[in-house]
Amino acid sequence: xxxxxxxxxxxxxxxxxxxxxxxxxxxxxxxxxxxxxxxxxxxxxxxxxxxxxxxxxxxxxxxxxxxxxxxxxxxxxxxxxxxxxxxxxxxxxxxxxxx
Numbered sequence: 001x002x003x004x005x006x007x008x009x010x011x012x013x014x015x016x017x018x019x020x021x022x023x024x025x026x027x028x029x030x031x032x033x034x035x036x037x038x039x040x041x042x043x044x045x046x047x048x049x050x051x052x053x054x055x056x057x058x059x060x061x062x063x064x065x066x067x068x069x070x071x072x073x074x075x076x077x078x079x080x081x082x083x084x085x086x087x088x089x090x091x092x093x094x095x096x097x098x099x
Contacts, residue, residue: 005088012081016053019045023057023064030063043073051077 022045026037042064046054055078057063064070086093 002089005085005090008088009085012049012052012085015045015048015050016056016081017050019050019053020057020060021053023054024061027061027063042070046074046077049081051079051081054078 019042022037022042026042029036042054051074055074058065058070058074064074083093
């Protein structure tokens with residue numbers, strides 16, 4: 001189980017670095033008015049496990065921050081990735097939240 005969790009962590013770190021770099025590259029291309037990375041590719045990187053990198057790339061580069069679907073979607077994908085990793089490492093998550 002620990003081996004699988006570690007493999008998943010490495011996979012997600014690689015995809016997050018890739019997504020972070022893609023956000024930076026796309027922002028750079030946007031400023032230069034050159035060919036951009038299609039939005040579906042940015043979403044795909046986030047959906048496949050790079051949600052953390054995509055979200056932090058969006059915040060760091062101030063890229064796609066005006067688009068509500070990116071702001072909310074990347075945040076939710078980041079949170080989902082974190083929950084998946086915590087579950088893979090056996091961290092018990094609360095079933096309900098009390099306020």
